[in-house]
Amino acid sequence: MSLDLGFWTLQALNALQLSMLLFLLSIGLTVIFGLMHFVNLAHGALYALGAYFAASVAAVGGYWAGFFLAPVAVAGVGVLLYSGLIQRMRKSGPMAQVLVTFGLIFALLDITRIVWGDLALGLEVPTLLAGRVALLGVEYPVYRLFIIALGQAIFAALAFVLSRTQIGAMIRAGVDNDAMAACLGINVERLFFIVFCVGCALAGLAGAVAAPLLSVTPDMGLQILIPTLIVIVIGGLGSLKGAIAGSLIFGFVQTFGAVLAPQLASVLIYALLAAVLVIRPVGLFPAKE
Amino acid sequence: MLETRNLDKSFGAVHVTRGVSLKLERGERRVILGPNGAGKTTLFNLLVGELTPDSGSVHLAGEDVTALPVARRARQGLSRSYQKNTLFDGLTVEENLGLAAAIHTGNATRLHTDSLARPEVREIVAEVAEQVNLMPYLHARVSEVSYGVRRQLEVGVALATRPLVLLMDEPTSGVGPEMAKGFHDLLGNLPRDLTLLIIEHDMDLAFDVADTITVLNYGEVVFDGLPEAARGSKLLKDIYLGSWEDA
Amino acid sequence: MFRHTPLRYAALVLLASAALFQAFTAEYFGLEILTEILILAMLVIALDMVAGFGGMVSLCHGALLGVGAYGYAILSTKVGLTPLMAMGGAVAVTGGIAWVIGAICARSHGIYFIMATLAFGQMGYSYVFEAPLFGGDDGLGGIARLDLTLIGLDLNDGRSFALFCLGVLAAIYGAAVLILRSGLGRSLSGVMHNEQRMRALGLTVWRVKADVFGLSGLISGLAGVMAAQHVMFVSPGLLSWTVSGEALVVVILGGLGTLVGPLLGAAVFVLLKHEVGALTSYWHLVVGVILIAVVMSRANGIFGWIEARFGARIERRAADAVRDIDPREVKTDA
Numbered sequence: 001m002s003l004d005l006g007f008w009t010l011q012a013l014n015a016l017q018l019s020m021l022l023f024l025l026s027i028g029l030t031v032i033f034g035l036m037h038f039v040n041l042a043h044g045a046l047y048a049l050g051a052y053f054a055a056s057v058a059a060v061g062g063y064w065a066g067f068f069l070a071p072v073a074v075a076g077v078g079v080l081l082y083s084g085l086i087q088r089m090r091k092s093g094p095m096a097q098v099l100v101t102f103g104l105i106f107a108l109l110d111i112t113r114i115v116w117g118d119l120a121l122g123l124e125v126p127t128l129l130a131g132r133v134a135l136l137g138v139e140y141p142v143y144r145l146f147i148i149a150l151g152q153a154i155f156a157a158l159a160f161v162l163s164r165t166q167i168g169a170m171i172r173a174g175v176d177n178d179a180m181a182a183c184l185g186i187n188v189e190r191l192f193f194i195v196f197c198v199g200c201a202l203a204g205l206a207g208a209v210a211a212p213l214l215s216v217t218p219d220m221g222l223q224i225l226i227p228t229l230i231v232i233v234i235g236g237l238g239s240l241k242g243a244i245a246g247s248l249i250f251g252f253v254q255t256f257g258a259v260l261a262p263q264l265a266s267v268l269i270y271a272l273l274a275a276v277l278v279i280r281p282v283g284l285f286p287a288k289e
Numbered sequence: 290m291l292e293t294r295n296l297d298k299s300f301g302a303v304h305v306t307r308g309v310s311l312k313l314e315r316g317e318r319r320v321i322l323g324p325n326g327a328g329k330t331t332l333f334n335l336l337v338g339e340l341t342p343d344s345g346s347v348h349l350a351g352e353d354v355t356a357l358p359v360a361r362r363a364r365q366g367l368s369r370s371y372q373k374n375t376l377f378d379g380l381t382v383e384e385n386l387g388l389a390a391a392i393h394t395g396n397a398t399r400l401h402t403d404s405l406a407r408p409e410v411r412e413i414v415a416e417v418a419e420q421v422n423l424m425p426y427l428h429a430r431v432s433e434v435s436y437g438v439r440r441q442l443e444v445g446v447a448l449a450t451r452p453l454v455l456l457m458d459e460p461t462s463g464v465g466p467e468m469a470k471g472f473h474d475l476l477g478n479l480p481r482d483l484t485l486l487i488i489e490h491d492m493d494l495a496f497d498v499a500d501t502i503t504v505l506n507y508g509e510v511v512f513d514g515l516p517e518a519a520r521g522s523k524l525l526k527d528i529y530l531g532s533w534e535d536a
Numbered sequence: 537m538f539r540h541t542p543l544r545y546a547a548l549v550l551l552a553s554a555a556l557f558q559a560f561t562a563e564y565f566g567l568e569i570l571t572e573i574l575i576l577a578m579l580v581i582a583l584d585m586v587a588g589f590g591g592m593v594s595l596c597h598g599a600l601l602g603v604g605a606y607g608y609a610i611l612s613t614k615v616g617l618t619p620l621m622a623m624g625g626a627v628a629v630t631g632g633i634a635w636v637i638g639a640i641c642a643r644s645h646g647i648y649f650i651m652a653t654l655a656f657g658q659m660g661y662s663y664v665f666e667a668p669l670f671g672g673d674d675g676l677g678g679i680a681r682l683d684l685t686l687i688g689l690d691l692n693d694g695r696s697f698a699l700f701c702l703g704v705l706a707a708i709y710g711a712a713v714l715i716l717r718s719g720l721g722r723s724l725s726g727v728m729h730n731e732q733r734m735r736a737l738g739l740t741v742w743r744v745k746a747d748v749f750g751l752s753g754l755i756s757g758l759a760g761v762m763a764a765q766h767v768m769f770v771s772p773g774l775l776s777w778t779v780s781g782e783a784l785v786v787v788i789l790g791g792l793g794t795l796v797g798p799l800l801g802a803a804v805f806v807l808l809k810h811e812v813g814a815l816t817s818y819w820h821l822v823v824g825v826i827l828i829a830v831v832m833s834r835a836n837g838i839f840g841w842i843e844a845r846f847g848a849r850i851e852r853r854a855a856d857a858v859r860d861i862d863p864r865e866v867k868t869d870a
Contacts, residue, residue, distance in 0.1 A: 291654060309854065314832075316735075337736060339566065339732075339736070359735045359736055360736075360738050360739055360740050360741070363735075363737055364735055364738040368737070368738055370738075371733075375664030375730060375732065375733045375736075376730070377725075377726055377729040377730055377731070377733070378729060379729060380725070380726075380729065381860070384722070387722070388723065388726040388737070389737045390735070390739050391719055391722065391723065391740050392723070392734075392738045393737075393738065396719040397720070397723040397739055398719060398720050398721050398723060398740075398744060399718060399719035399720060400715065400718045400719070400720050400747075400751075400823075401716050401718065402718060402719060403718060403719065403722070403724050404718070404719030405722065407719075446737070449736075450737050450738055499786070529821050
């Protein structure tokens with residue numbers, strides 16, 4: 001292993017790609033928390049569903065059909081979850097909601113096994129994004145660059161929506177103080193519903209773009225859950241800034257840790273999380289102190 | 290016994306406590322008056338350490354306690370009751386008092402003995418229950434007794450740490466005038482060497498118990514003196530009664 | 537504060553009789569299941585102590601169990617201590633680690649506490665997984681059981697080992713009740729009800745939380761030692777967060793803050809896993825649906841539901857019969 005510029009570029013790109021994938025997952029989760037004060041532990045399971053939907057649709061209609069339909073389908077599942085379970089749990093307190101989503105992890109895990117079986121599914125990288133390009137002295141897969149670009153585009157779009165549009169202002173008001181927002185005439189319940197569905201769609205999108213990189217298995221949701229939770233707790237719950245900061249920290253610590261200090265890599269990120277919780281118990285950029 | 294020097298506290302641009310200096314002698318009973326938003330509860334939070342002042346200091350029994358955390362100040366003899374009941378709802382009245390007495394007697398962290406069974410704890414519980422008329426309700430759960438009894442318990446819990454100084458934040462808030470009067474009579478039963486600082490909304494009740502009166506307005510001490518002087522004070526009427534009528 | 541009600545005594549007697557009956561009559565497979573239930577029951581008592589009576593919902597108790605198990609394995613096979621000393625050492629180490637985790641996490645609440653404990657648990661898992669001392673993915677084998685031939689028990693016999701576990705569980709239950717009823721336990725329930733007030737009364741809250749978390753760690757460590765002796769083999773999977781998650785599910789299913797409920801929950805969970813697991817490989821789906829149903833029913837788990845349904849009546853009758861006082865309504869305070 002030569003520690004030249006190419007090496008650093010390669011690792012930085014890998015880290016960035018991992019960060020962007022985590023960002024797609026954590027942003028939905030963190031905004032849902034900010035508004036509704038509960039952590040949807042089944043968020044990872046929705047990501048797995050997104051990957052399965054994408055793989056199934058792609059088998060019939062090609063990659064792009066899967067790419068666009070998977071988020072819609074997962075948002076549809078989100079609608080069912082919201083109206084069937086979460087809405088009814090609104091008054092039962094955050095702990096009960098967390099536990100219901102914990103139960104959902106178990107249920108969705110087996111449902112994906114029942115529908116798609118235990119064997120891993122694969123998904124081909126689309127021809128448009130196949131191959132590698134030379135970039136800053138390294139050959140890098142186009143598809144991974146696509147994920148980086150997609151993550152940044154979504155971040156830019158969300159930053160714009162949150163800071164410049166009326167619905168963004170409503171969401172910020174709701175995160176800040178939902179009772180006050182309701183007094184100001186904002187339909188808080190409908191806002192929750194919309195945000196929940198968008199969060200689910202983003203989880204589905206993350207699953208769809210991750211599918212060609214990993215094999216699609218029932219437990220992929222479980223594997224991504226812990227990193228996603230670490231991201232939002234390091235970043236601070238409820239904020240866009242926290243989600244992007246947490247994702248970048250996780251992506252870089254994980255990637256560079258794995259190549260520079262392989263024995264410590266996995267302990268490193270948890271130690272970092274513990275340190276953040278000790279020094280700043282509410283994370284780096286919480287939506288409110 | 291309790292003294293503050295130039296206490297200042299702001300939240301953002303809002304200056305809630307401005308240069309408050311108070312001095313309470315041992316056994317003194319002082320009532321703090323002032324309209325809503327005058328910074329009375331903030332002052333209490335600064336005194337017990339739930340808030341840290343931007344500048345100024347708090348002294349308890351001659352010692353500077355400004356840097357001490359809430360629990361340390363409490364162990365040195367500073368106790369408070371809250372305007373909104375802050376009780377242990379699932380537990381009985383006796384257990385509520387017992388928890389506080391256990392902390393005072395050092396039984397709260399013992400593993401080998403039940404704190405409530407300790408004679409020194411039982412003694413304090415019985416004494417406090419007598420002082421604030423809780424004897425008939427000792428075995429009832431907090432959720433089963435009336436609001437008025439809970440107000441008595443709120444003060445009882447604070448008393449069960451056997452404090453040197455007791456801060457009471459509107460002890461009669463939300464109870465009828467009859468009960469409020471009765472409650473102030475109870476204060477007469479408390480040991481004379483206990484220093485009391487009471488936030489009170491009702492002026493007449495305040496004059497019943499107060500040795501001295503402090504009036505806060507916009508976070509500032511605007512009157513500090515004997516009740517007789519306060520009673521005739523035009524200043525007090527303007528600030529306090531004026532805003533009372535507005536509200 | 538923990539109270540024994542007539543209903544709780546009745547449930548304890550029933551559970552203990554069923555366990556004894558099973559221990560004396562069951563064959564190999566039945567004894568294995570019984571032992572599994574008993575060890576899980578030790579862990580969930582430790583978890584209920586902190587979660588149900590202190591509001592500290594921990595997702596690192598699986599890892600604490602793993603520390604106990606690995607501690608015993610290392611101390612007995614690599615360091616060469618006698619099984620009894622290795623047991624004591626492993627339990628003490630687990631308790632110490634738990635105390636430190638409790639002290640560090642004491643400032644965090646709600647979801648942050650869950651996340652913080654999860655982080656420590658995963659840290660332990662990753663460490664054990666990677667460090668060569670612990671045998672990595674392969675785990676460690678050749679772990680001996682305690683030698684109790686002096687008192688006529690051969691623990692290598694499944695029936696004796698199950699009975700021994702039952703005894704250990706009984707001791708743990710008794711210890712948990714004593715802890716919860718001590719001054720420390722009462723302060724803990726005060727902290728759960730109203731942390732701010734306890735602090736204002738002069739209690740050093742973090743110390744109480746750390747002490748109880750440490751005690752809970754001792755129990756988890758003991759459960760881990762028993763688990764290591766049971767299968768005579770340890771692997772990193774013991775420390776996985778899914779073990780902590782399952783323990784939490786058992787506590788919730790059984791009834792948070794009732795001690796007796798989690799015991800019942802452990803029995804139901806293991807039986808469900810084996811019975812449903814024999815019929816279909818999708819037993820997670822069944823557990824998930826049951827968990828969702830229990831939480832949505834708003835009952836405090838199976839035992840909480842039983843208490844709400846029958847407890848009031850039984851307590852009133854008992855109270856009328858024994859003492860001549862006003863029957864008080866029974867509330868399940870979770």
